[in-house]
Amino acid sequence: MTAVGSERRTIRVTVNGTLYEREVEARLLLSDFLRHELGLTGTHVGCEHGVCGACTVLLDGEPVRSCLLFAVQVDGHAIETVEGLAPRDGELHRLQRAFWEKHGLQCGYCTPGMLMVLKAFLAEHPDPTEEEIREAISGNLCRCTGYQNIVEAARYAAQLLRSSGRVVEANHADPLLR
Amino acid sequence: MPTRFFGEPIKRAEDPRLLTGHGRYVDDIDLPGQLHVAFLRSPLAHGRIRSIDVTAARAMPGVVAVWTYQDIGPCQRRMPLLIPHPDLTHPYTRYALAKDEVNHVGEPVAMVIAESRYVAEDALEAIVVDWEELPPVVDIERAIQPGAPLVHEELGTNVAAHYVGIVGDPDQAFARAAHVFRERLVIERSAGMPIETRAVLAVWKDDEELLEVWDTTQAPIVIRNALAALFGLAPTQVRVVAPDVGGGFGCKIMVYPEEVLVPYAAMVLRRPVKWTEDRLEHFVGTNHERLQIHEAEIAVDAEGRILGIRDRFLHDAGAYTPYGIIVPIITACQLPGPYKVPNYHVEFQAVYSNTVPVSPYRGAGRPHACFVMERLLDRVADELGLDRAEVRRRNFIQPHEFPYDVGLIFQDGAPTRYDSGNYPGMLDLLLERMDYQRLVQEELPRLRAEGRYVGVGIACYVEGTGIGPYEGATVRVEPTGQIYVATGMPQQGQAHKTVLAQIVAEELQVPLESIQVVEGDTAHFQFGSGTYASRSAVVCGSAVALAARKVREQGLALVAEELEVAPEDLVVEDGRVFVRGAPERGFTWAQVAQLANPLRYAYSGDLVVRPRPWTGPALPPGRQPALEATEYYSPPHATWASGAVGALVEVDVETGQLLFRKLWVVHDCGTMINPLVVEGQVHGGIAQGIGGAFYEKLHYDENGQLLNASFMDFLMPTAMEIPHIKVAHQETPSPLNPLGVKGVGEAGAIPMPAVVASAVEDALRPFGVHITRMPLDPDQLWRMTHPESA
Numbered sequence: 001m002t003a004v005g006s007e008r009r010t011i012r013v014t015v016n017g018t019l020y021e022r023e024v025e026a027r028l029l030l031s032d033f034l035r036h037e038l039g040l041t042g043t044h045v046g047c048e049h050g051v052c053g054a055c056t057v058l059l060d061g062e063p064v065r066s067c068l069l070f071a072v073q074v075d076g077h078a079i080e081t082v083e084g085l086a087p088r089d090g091e092l093h094r095l096q097r098a099f100w101e102k103h104g105l106q107c108g109y110c111t112p113g114m115l116m117v118l119k120a121f122l123a124e125h126p127d128p129t130e131e132e133i134r135e136a137i138s139g140n141l142c143r144c145t146g147y148q149n150i151v152e153a154a155r156y157a158a159q160l161l162r163s164s165g166r167v168v169e170a171n172h173a174d175p176l177l178r
Numbered sequence: 179m180p181t182r183f184f185g186e187p188i189k190r191a192e193d194p195r196l197l198t199g200h201g202r203y204v205d206d207i208d209l210p211g212q213l214h215v216a217f218l219r220s221p222l223a224h225g226r227i228r229s230i231d232v233t234a235a236r237a238m239p240g241v242v243a244v245w246t247y248q249d250i251g252p253c254q255r256r257m258p259l260l261i262p263h264p265d266l267t268h269p270y271t272r273y274a275l276a277k278d279e280v281n282h283v284g285e286p287v288a289m290v291i292a293e294s295r296y297v298a299e300d301a302l303e304a305i306v307v308d309w310e311e312l313p314p315v316v317d318i319e320r321a322i323q324p325g326a327p328l329v330h331e332e333l334g335t336n337v338a339a340h341y342v343g344i345v346g347d348p349d350q351a352f353a354r355a356a357h358v359f360r361e362r363l364v365i366e367r368s369a370g371m372p373i374e375t376r377a378v379l380a381v382w383k384d385d386e387e388l389l390e391v392w393d394t395t396q397a398p399i400v401i402r403n404a405l406a407a408l409f410g411l412a413p414t415q416v417r418v419v420a421p422d423v424g425g426g427f428g429c430k431i432m433v434y435p436e437e438v439l440v441p442y443a444a445m446v447l448r449r450p451v452k453w454t455e456d457r458l459e460h461f462v463g464t465n466h467e468r469l470q471i472h473e474a475e476i477a478v479d480a481e482g483r484i485l486g487i488r489d490r491f492l493h494d495a496g497a498y499t500p501y502g503i504i505v506p507i508i509t510a511c512q513l514p515g516p517y518k519v520p521n522y523h524v525e526f527q528a529v530y531s532n533t534v535p536v537s538p539y540r541g542a543g544r545p546h547a548c549f550v551m552e553r554l555l556d557r558v559a560d561e562l563g564l565d566r567a568e569v570r571r572r573n574f575i576q577p578h579e580f581p582y583d584v585g586l587i588f589q590d591g592a593p594t595r596y597d598s599g600n601y602p603g604m605l606d607l608l609l610e611r612m613d614y615q616r617l618v619q620e621e622l623p624r625l626r627a628e629g630r631y632v633g634v635g636i637a638c639y640v641e642g643t644g645i646g647p648y649e650g651a652t653v654r655v656e657p658t659g660q661i662y663v664a665t666g667m668p669q670q671g672q673a674h675k676t677v678l679a680q681i682v683a684e685e686l687q688v689p690l691e692s693i694q695v696v697e698g699d700t701a702h703f704q705f706g707s708g709t710y711a712s713r714s715a716v717v718c719g720s721a722v723a724l725a726a727r728k729v730r731e732q733g734l735a736l737v738a739e740e741l742e743v744a745p746e747d748l749v750v751e752d753g754r755v756f757v758r759g760a761p762e763r764g765f766t767w768a769q770v771a772q773l774a775n776p777l778r779y780a781y782s783g784d785l786v787v788r789p790r791p792w793t794g795p796a797l798p799p800g801r802q803p804a805l806e807a808t809e810y811y812s813p814p815h816a817t818w819a820s821g822a823v824g825a826l827v828e829v830d831v832e833t834g835q836l837l838f839r840k841l842w843v844v845h846d847c848g849t850m851i852n853p854l855v856v857e858g859q860v861h862g863g864i865a866q867g868i869g870g871a872f873y874e875k876l877h878y879d880e881n882g883q884l885l886n887a888s889f890m891d892f893l894m895p896t897a898m899e900i901p902h903i904k905v906a907h908q909e910t911p912s913p914l915n916p917l918g919v920k921g922v923g924e925a926g927a928i929p930m931p932a933v934v935a936s937a938v939e940d941a942l943r944p945f946g947v948h949i950t951r952m953p954l955d956p957d958q959l960w961r962m963t964h965p966e967s968a
Contacts, residue, residue, distance in 0.1 A: 003300045036208060039208075041202075041205075042200065043375075048457060049889065083198065085198070103189070103192060103857075104195065106425075108374045109201075109203065109424030111197060115197070137897045141373060141894055141896065146861030147861075150897070153941075161926055
C-alpha cells in the first residue's frame with residue numbers, strides 16, 4: 001500500500017538566502033521540511049491546523065503558516081525563518097532586541113512566529129498604534145505573556161527601526177505602576 | 179559598595195538563544211537512526227476491547243513495530259498513583275496501553291513505531307479494533323446518583339474521594355446568623371493548553387548502559403525515578419532532561435503513558451525513539467482541570483461580618499486519579515481567602531467520569547475557591563446594601579494577626595497557615611489605583627447615562643505557594659572564574675536562569691555573565707521534585723541562596739587563612755574577596771577557588787597557589803578541593819502570596835461581547851527577585867484567567883466526545899481580547915525563607931473568574947443578572963440581556 005502523497009519530488013527552495021535542493025515526499029509539510037530536513041528548528045509547531053501561528057515564516061516576504069503548506073508548494077520560492085533575522089551571529093535584529101529589553105517572551109515557543117509576523121507588519125506600518133499591533137499579532141497565540149510585553153516590544157521595535165536603533169528609553173521607569 | 183542584583187529588573191539570560199531560533203525543545207532534537215511513534219487512541223468514552231488486529235499495520239513498509247498491551251513488558255503494570263491521600267478511598271490509575279477497557283476518548287490503545295511519523299500515522303489506520311460500547315458517565319451530578327453507570331465497575335462507586343473539613347462550629351454560627359445566603363456556583367472544564375505540546379525522545383546507549391530521555395516534563399527527577407524503578411535500572415543509569423519547554427501550566431507534571439512507553443521502545447528496539455504529541459492528541463491525551471459544582475452558603479451578622487461558611491462541592495476527577503485529590507483539597511483550604519472565617523464546613527466528593535483525567539492547571543483549585551468566596555461576598559454586599567470593597571474590608575485578616583491558621587491541612591500535609599500579608603493595604607492600594615470612589619460615583623453614572631452597560635468588579639485572593647517537600651542546589655566557583663549553579667527544577671518560561679543567577683550574583687558579587695545555571699537535567703542534580711505550585715523562586719531560590727552563602731563562607735575562611743586576617747575583616751565586592759580598607763590585599767573568586775584546590779598543576783600561567791613548606795596533607799581533614807556547596811531548602815509550610823484585582827468592563831448587549839476597559843492588579847509576592855519577571859508572570863496568569871472567565875470551556879457531549887478539540891473551537895484569548903494590565907506591587911516579605919520571597923506563578927489566573935463575574939453583574943444590573951457560572955460567553959450574555967428570547 002502506498003500512502004497518498006508519499007511519492008517523491010525534487011524541490012529548490014531558498015531559505016534565509018541559501019538555496020537548498022531536496023527530494024521530498026509530496027505530503028511533507030513545509031514546517032517539517034524546515035525543521036527536520038533542513039534542521040532549522042527555530043520555526044515551531046503548535047497546532048498543525050493553522051491557528052496558533054507559532055510556525056509562521058515569510059514566503060516571498062509575506063507571513064504564512066508553514067504547517068498549512070506542503071514543502072513542494074514553495075518550490076522556486078524564498079522562505080525566511082527566525083534564523084535569518086539577526087544580521088550575523090552574536091547580534092540581534094532590532095525586533096529581537098526589543099523583545100529582549102521589554103521581556104516580550106517567556107517560554108519562547110510562540111516567539112519565532114511573533115517575530116516573523118511583526119517583521120512583515122512593521123515593514124508596512126513603521127509607526128503603528130497599540131491597536132494595530134494587537135490586531136497584527138492576533139493570529140498568533142501566546143500562553144505565557146498575556147501579550148502586553150509583546151505589544152510593548154513591537155512598539156519599541158518600531159521606534160528602533162525608525163531611528164536606526166538609537167532609542168534611549170528607561171526600561172522600567174516606574175517600578176510601581178506601568 | 180556592593181552591586182545590587184537581587185530585586186533588579188534584569189533582562190533575561192534565556193532570551194538571546196530563544197529569540198534567534200536556537201532554543202532546544204524536545205522535538206527540535208533529532209538523533210541518527212531515530213524512529214517515530216504514533217498512538218492509536220480510543221474513539222469511545224467508555225468501551226471494552228474485544229480484539230485488536232495489528233497484522234496489516236505490522237506489514238506496512240517502514241513500520242518497525244506495532245504494540246498493544248500484550249507487548250509492553252514491564253510497562254504492563256498500572257501507572258503510578260503519584261499522590262495518595264487517606265480520603266482518596268477509591269483511587270484508580272490506567273494502564274499505559276489499554277488492557278481491556280477504555281475510559282475516555284483519547285486513551286492510548288496501541289502504539290506504532292515506524293521510520294517516520296507520517297508512516298506511523300498511516301499504519302494507525304490499518305489497525306482494526308473490535309469495540310464493545312459501554313455506557314459513558316459524563317455528568318458528575320448524575321454519576322453520584324444510585325443506579326448510574328460506573329466508570330470503573332470494580333470500584334462499585336463513581337466517588338473516588340470524600341473529604342470533610344470542619345473549622346469551629348459552623349452549625350452554631352449559622353443558627354445565630356443575621357443573614358444566610360446560598361449560591362450554586364459552577365466553574366467549567368478547561369485546560370492549560372501550552373503552545374508546545376508534549377514530546378518524549380529516548381535513546382538507550384549500549385556503551386554506557388544509559389537510558390537518556392528528553393521530555394517536556396515539569397519534573398524530570400520524578401520521571402527519572404519512575405523509569406529507573408520500572409526498568410530495574412540504577413537511577414544513575416537513567417538521565418532525564420527537560421530542555422527548553424514551551425509552557426507547562428501544570429499539565430506537564432505527571433507520569434503519562436507516553437513517558438514510559440517511548441523509553442521502553444528505545445530500550446527494546448535499540449534505536450532512538452521520538453514521539454511528539456499533535457494538538458488533537460493534546461486535547462484528549464493530556465490532563466484537564468477546573469470542573470467543580472459548589473453549593474455554598476454564607477452566614478453573616480447584621481454588619482456583613484462572616485460568621486461561617488458551608489460549602490459542599492463535586493469535583494470532576496475525570497477517568498483516573500493519578501495525581502490524587504490535590505486540586506479539590508486546594509480549593510477546600512483556600513476558599514476562605516484573605517478573610518476571617520471562624521466557622522467553616524467544607525466537603526467534597528471527587529467523582530469519576532469518562533473524560534480526560536484532571537490534575538492541576540495554573541491556579542489548581544484556587545480560581546474555583548476564589549470564585550465561590552468572592553461571589554458570596556458580592557451577594558452579602560448587594561443584599562445588605564454595602565459597597566463591595568467595604569464588605570471585604572470588614573472581613574480581612576489584619577496585618578497583626580499573622581501567622582494566621584485557617585484550621586485545615588493544606589495540600590502538602592502541613593497546616594494552612596498564612597505567614598504574612600497586608601490585605602487591607604493591598605485593597606487600599608488597588609482602590610487608589612482605580613480611583614475607585616470617582617469611578618463608582620462619577621464615571622459609571624456618566625457612562626450609564628450614555629446608555630452603556632459598564633460595571634466595576636473587585637476580587638481578592640491568596641495563594642499558598644512555595645510548598646515542600648524541598649529543593650536543592652549546588653553552587654561552585656570554578657578555578658577559571660565561572661560560577662556553576664545546578665538545580666533539579668526545570669523551567670517552562672519562568673526565567674530560572676536569570677533569577678537564580680541574580681541570587682548568586684548578589685551573594686558573591688560576581689557579574690551575571692559569569693554564572694551558568696544548569697536546570698532540569700538529572701545528570702547535574704538528582705534530588706528534588708519539580709516545577710509546580712508556584713514554588714521555584716521560593717524553594718529552589720532559597721536553596722540557591724543557602725548554597726551561595728555557604729560558598730561565600732568557605733571563600734572568606736580560605737582568604738582569611740591565606741592572608742592571616744579574621745574573616746570579619748574581609749569584604750566581598752566586585753568579584754573579589756579582600757581586606758576591608760585595603761582592596762589590593764585580596765583575591766578574585768577564581769583565585770579563591772584555586773586556593774581551595776591544592777593541585778600541583780596550573781590551570782593557566784597565573785597560578786595563585788605557590789609551592790609551600792610541608793605542613794601535612796595538602797587537603798587538611800574537613801577541607802574539600804572545591805569551592806562548592808550543595809544545600810537544600812525545605813519550607814515549614816507554604817508561604818502565602820496575595821493580590822487584589824479590579825476590572826472596569828462593558829457589555830455590548832447587541833452582540834453579547836465583553837470588553838475590558840480597564841484592569842488593575844495589586845500583587846504581593848513578598849520580596850521580588852526580578853520585577854520584570856514577576857510582572858510577566860502576573861500578566862500571563864491574568865490572560866489565562868480571562869480565558870477561563872469568558873472563552874475557554876472544554877465541551878463534552880453526553881457521549882463523552884470532546885466537541886471542541888481544536889484551536890478553531892476552543893478559544894484562547896488573542897492580543898485583541900487581553901486588555902492592558904496595570905500592575906502595582908506590595909511587598910510583605912515571607913518570614914519563612916532566607917529571601918523573604920513568595921511564589922507568583924499562578925497568581926493572575928486565580929481572581930479572574932471572580933472579578934469578571936462581579937463586574938459583569940454590575941454592568942448588567944438593569945437586567946437583574948446574577949452570575950453563577952464560569953466561563954461566560956457572548957451567547958450567555960446575549961441571552962441574559964434578551965430575556966424575551968428565552
